[in-house]
Amino acid sequence: MTxxxxxxxxxxxxxxxxxxxxxxxxxxxxxxxxxxxxxxxPGERDPNFAEGKILSIDGTTLVVSSSDLLLQRIQVTxxxxxxxxxxxxxxxxxxxDRLYARGVPTDDGTFLxxxxxxxxxxxxxxxxxxxxxxxxxxxxxxxxxxxxxPDTVAVYSLGPPTxxxxxxxxxxxxxxxxxxxxxxxxxxxxxIYA
Amino acid sequence: xxxWGLSTExxxxxxxxxxxxxxxxxxxxxxxxxxxxDVWVEEGLGFVQFEVDGQGVDRSPGWIVFAVARADGAVAxxxxxxxxxxxxxxxxxxxxxxxxxx
Numbered sequence: 001m002t003x004x005x006x007x008x009x010x011x012x013x014x015x016x017x018x019x020x021x022x023x024x025x026x027x028x029x030x031x032x033x034x035x036x037x038x039x040x041x042p043g044e045r046d047p048n049f050a051e052g053k054i055l056s057i058d059g060t061t062l063v064v065s066s067s068d069l070l071l072q073r074i075q076v077t078x079x080x081x082x083x084x085x086x087x088x089x090x091x092x093x094x095x096x097d098r099l100y101a102r103g104v105p106t107d108d109g110t111f112l113x114x115x116x117x118x119x120x121x122x123x124x125x126x127x128x129x130x131x132x133x134x135x136x137x138x139x140x141x142x143x144x145x146x147x148x149x150p151d152t153v154a155v156y157s158l159g160p161p162t163x164x165x166x167x168x169x170x171x172x173x174x175x176x177x178x179x180x181x182x183x184x185x186x187x188x189x190x191x192i193y194a
Numbered sequence: 195x196x197x198w199g200l201s202t203e204x205x206x207x208x209x210x211x212x213x214x215x216x217x218x219x220x221x222x223x224x225x226x227x228x229x230x231x232d233v234w235v236e237e238g239l240g241f242v243q244f245e246v247d248g249q250g251v252d253r254s255p256g257w258i259v260f261a262v263a264r265a266d267g268a269v270a271x272x273x274x275x276x277x278x279x280x281x282x283x284x285x286x287x288x289x290x291x292x293x294x295x296x
Contacts, residue, residue: 007234011241014259014271018288020278053255055277065255065277071284183226183247
C-alpha cells in the first residue's frame with residue numbers, strides 16, 4: 001500500500017462510522033492485492049517480503065500486522081528457517097515478536113515463509129558505556145542497553161569474529177546486530193562490528 | 195518547514211489540539227510514542243496518526259487517528275483502529291463517542 005493509499009484509508013476510517021471492517025473489504029490493504037503485483041516499482045511493496053508484529057499464532061500460521069496496516073497470514077512450513085539472535089526453531093517465536101520474512105505469496109493471500117528473522121535489529125551506535133554483561137549504546141533514537149550474551153561476538157576491522165570484547169572502548173562507533181526485547185530499549189547483542 | 199512537509203504553525207495546531215483532547219489523554223499510556231507516526235492534511239482537515247501497543251491493558255496493538263479542523267483546531271473525529279486477533283478484519287472504535295458516554 002502506498003503512503004497515499006494508507007492516508008486515504010485512515011482519513012476515511014477516521015471520518016466514517018465505528019464497526020468492523022472485514023479484511024475482504026480492505027481493498028489494497030488485503031494481501032491478495034499485494035500478491036497480485038508483478039515487478040516491484042520504486043516505492044511499492046516487495047511481494048516476497050513481509051514484516052510486522054505477531055498478533056497471534058495458530059498452529060503453523062502467524063497473523064502479523066505490518067507497520068502500514070497490512071494484515072497478513074504467514075504460513076510456516078517444514079522448510080522455514082528461523083533466526084532469533086541465532087539460528088533457532090519455530091518454538092522460539094512468540095506473540096508480540098516482530099519479524100521480517102522472505103518467502104512466496106500464494107493465490108489466497110497467505111505468505112509462505114522460507115526464512116524468518118525475529119526481532120532483528122541492525123544499528124549504528126556509539127558505545128557510551130561498557131560493563132561486564134552489558135553495553136550502553138547511544139543511538140539517534142535514544143540510549144539503548146545491549147546485553148552481552150554467550151553468543152555475542154565482536155568483529156574488529158573486518159577481521160574474524162571473536163568473543164574477546166576487551167578492545168571495545170567508550171566513544172567508539174560500532175554497528176551492532178542483535179535481537180530486540182520487544183517494546184523495550186534493550187537488545188541482546190549478536191555481533192558488534194567495531 | 196517542519197516535519198511531514200507542514201509548517202511549524204500548522205503542526206502545532208493539528209498535533210497540539212489532538213493531544214489536548216480527552217481521547218488522547220485517556221489512551222496516552224497505550225501509545226508506542228507520543229510522537230505521531232504520521233501527520234497530513236486534506237482540504238480543511240488535518241490528520242494525526244499514533245500507534246498504540248495495548249501494553250498492560252490487554253488490547254490489540256493498533257492505531258489512533260484524529261481529524262482536526264485546520265481553521266480552529268477542533269477535533270472533528272477520533273478513531274481507534276485495531277486488528278482482530280484472528281486477522282480477519284479491523285475493529286474501529288469511535289473515541290469521541292466513547293468520551294461523551296463517560
